[in-house]
Amino acid sequence: MSVTAIGDYRFAPRDAQANFHGNIVVYLHWEGHNSFCAALAFPLPPDMPFGAILSDLLPTCYGSHPDWAKIDWNAATWTLDGAPFTPDPARAIGAQGIGHKSLLRFWTPGLDGVGGSRS
Amino acid sequence: MTTRDVSLTLNVTPESPALVAAIEADNPQARISRFPSMIKIDCPGRLVVHRQSVSERLGREWEVQEMQLQMISLSGNLDEDDDFFAVAWR
Amino acid sequence: MTIEIQSEAITPRRHTFGNLARRFGEDRPASRYEEATADLQPTDNFHYRPLWDPAHAIFDQDRTAIRMADWYAFADPRQFYYGTWTISRAGMIQTAERNLKLIGQRGLFDAVAPVWRQTIADYLIPLRHYEWGANMNNLRICDEGYGTQITSAAGFCAADRLGLAQHISLIGLALDGGQGDSLDTAKTAWLDAAHWQGVRRLVEDSLVVDDWFELFVAQNLAMDGVLHPLVFDRFEEEGMARGAVALPLGCAFVADWRADIGKWVDAIIRIATAESEANRALLSGWYRAWRDRAAEAAAPLAAHVLDTDGAAACAQIVADLDTLAARLGIETEAGA
């Protein structure tokens, strides 16, 4: 469908990848831990290895949660933009299908938040 | 006639006791709920405020447009003339 | 309930809002007018373009050719915010109501010669449509203008004009005994009578002016500057000579209002012309064009009421208006 306007109504998307100075925006979400209120947004260089997300980025964000230290990363499951996904820590994020405004969700089996509350 | 509720919410002012008394007298089915600084009145189908009833209870000539100084919310279709102010569902 | 607290503990942490402190260059208490108007309009980071005007942002300085370093230079000398404005108007309208009541009780219009009563109905009552046009034009200034100082005052002015239109209608009802026939007749005259067509065309042309600041000059300076003195000063004098004491009484509201609104209109024009030569040239051009058109439009009406004196009356009104405009920084003659 299309907007009903009085004249020509087309504008460049404000969040096009070109506006992010070489980065892409990537969203990450730890399922079952909703005391972190929403998925997190990061501007990342597409050539950054996926492993850096796990080693450098996420611990500073989620590390305060009592479940964080208990994660068994071998058991974690992922989706990328709604499809099952197996990340390769050594490869660049851009080389494994993670694009601008991609959403990565991950589940950590056995960890259900404080008191099983999904928080 | 439909039995869906209409409703008026009034601000509590020195004049609201007279207004509420007039409404209760003229609308036997009205239900009054009181909250801090406000009074909600619900009534099935139709609720009417008569100028004459309010004037009698206030001891002065009260004009229907003075409702605008009292009313903070309503639910229903409004009808207003010199002598009455009503909300109703058709 | 008053609660005693040791006084040193309740020193204010600040005296006004940040935008005002920055404007003042110091943190000092602001007036209610300043708080109610300064910087109120959003200015940045608009999300979407209007579907009805994709070429502009929601609030956009480019909707006029006038340029201002600070759109909050347009202080209203009356310092109106809603409370002071509405209380002022409530006072004016209560006096006006008493006057109309007196006219009715004393039958003051009955004392006017029927021919002149007809004349009053002819020239005064159709003016309700002129005021309705003025209402629309000030609403557009309120809508499209830039900066709350000028747009809020335009919003009040628009409401005033609706009030004037309705007050003129009430005079019509006083003339026709409350039947409303005078309003129907006046509308027919507005639509068809030869002596009104100049004014109606003028109003309709103003409704489609592009630039809202030009519209301000057209409506509030030029058109009002010709029509209002003609009707409410010159015609009224003529009526008084025929025993229509009801006229100044019935129109006192208009007289009070003109004195009040003039302060605002004059201030806006004075500030805008003083800002730059470019503004002055634009405003002067608009003024001359709309003054000439208003004078031309008013001529048949003037002739209808004043007969052969009409032309001289119009010339005098235009001369007076030029004097005022010149004081406000307008160049009243091209190439002067």
Place this chain on the structure above:
Amino acid sequence: MNAPTPPRRKLSLKQRHALLTRGLGWDTTYQPMDKVFPYDRFEGIRIHDWDAWEDPFRLTMDSYWKIQAEKERKLYAVIDSFAQNNGQFGLTDARYLNAVKLFLQGVTPLEYMAHRHFAHVARHLRGVGPRVAAQMQSIDELRHAQTQIHTISHYNKYFDGFHDWRHMYDRVWYLSVPKSFFEDAVTAGPFEFLIAVSFAFEYVLTNLLFVPFMSGAAYNGDLATVTFGFSAQSDESRHMTFGLEVMKFLLEQDEANVPIIQRWIDKWFWRGYRLLSLVSMMMDYMLPKKVMSWAEAWEMYYEESGGALFADLARYGIRPPKHAGVATKEKTRLSHEVWCIFYNYTHAAAFHTWDVDTEHKDWLAQKYPDTFDRLYRPRLDLWAEQAASGQRFYNNALPQLCTTCQIPMGFTEPDDPTTICFRNTEFAGERYHFCSDGCKDVFDPEPQKYVQSWLPVHQIFQGHCGGAGMEDVLRWYNLNVGVDNMDYAGSPEHRQWVDWMRGRRIAAE
């Protein structure tokens, strides 16, 4: 000949109003009507007879001025007395004022926007009746903005977070929620605006903000806010009536209008409801003494009043808003999810949040028996423990935002309150994310509009918000770091309040 004027006849309110308004307009002939009124055709709404418009309130300017002047005299008497008597000391607790901060930052600018745009509608509709109602509303809305500023001006002198509300409105992340909502409405055509604001917002939804919340202000000793709130709301009941009349008028004019209006109802119900989620937090978490819960307010003012309304509109072929059922499912979780968002990001907000005390948690448990103890109490307990050990939790990363409502994506699946709801769509090769089907359904029919969304998180990443660091951004907001933001506990205004209350005890002794 000296014929007297005919005998005077007293006009009824209806007749007088009709004579003083309806005849004012005329069909222009020197300029085409379509040029004089350029905006009321493009949306596809068909109007055959503007004279069929019925004015429910028969208000002429003379009565308007008198009634409104009376309201203003009363209101300013209260404002003056509140300031002179240091009315802030009568508050239940200074924490309460954080709700008022959100009000000034996020609601007052909307009143202003409504003022400007009702002037637009009042100029641009062809019909005289709705134009008169719209212009009265335009100046009423200016009244609301100005009386709110004047009332809150006193609080600004003694409390933080109020001082740069207008600057913040154009910039701060959570204020882009109300800002984008209203800018969406004013950039729409005049009829959509009226359905959005007069009907969906004023008639269906604003009761939830202005009625129970203002009653709560009174209950918490804020006589100033309840006075401006209810004084504004007395205008609002006129605006609500206008909204309902607009709706019925458009539906009665042409059957072809019905589907267009249904789509607008669906869209604007959801847009307004998402905006009001901020109010759910104000009611359930920010009032020290509570009048009713969000869920109760939703039942009273949406399920009951809205239910009766949509039953009444069914005869036109109008059904309740498409996603109203989701809103009803969300009523027992909404405030908790929103509080969670603001607790996470209090370091970037110009108001405080805090750890909820046990008494308050028990009240929430009683009001939300199915959800609170199971889902939300554990997280509040965890946060309180962390804070007690000096590790107050703040979320270190920026949140993903919904493209439409711009709220951090913290809302859960309609049928599963433990799983965040993610929706997305693609348009012209770009991905867009939404918090709900409702927000996705707003985007999909008009993508060209929402690709323009100024999403604060993305704007920070693009370098448009003062710099890359949090401190840079907060400075760009004009936020007083360490004063306006962070937890209430230990904040300057908390310490001040404690001093005041200690002083009060001394004075009493």
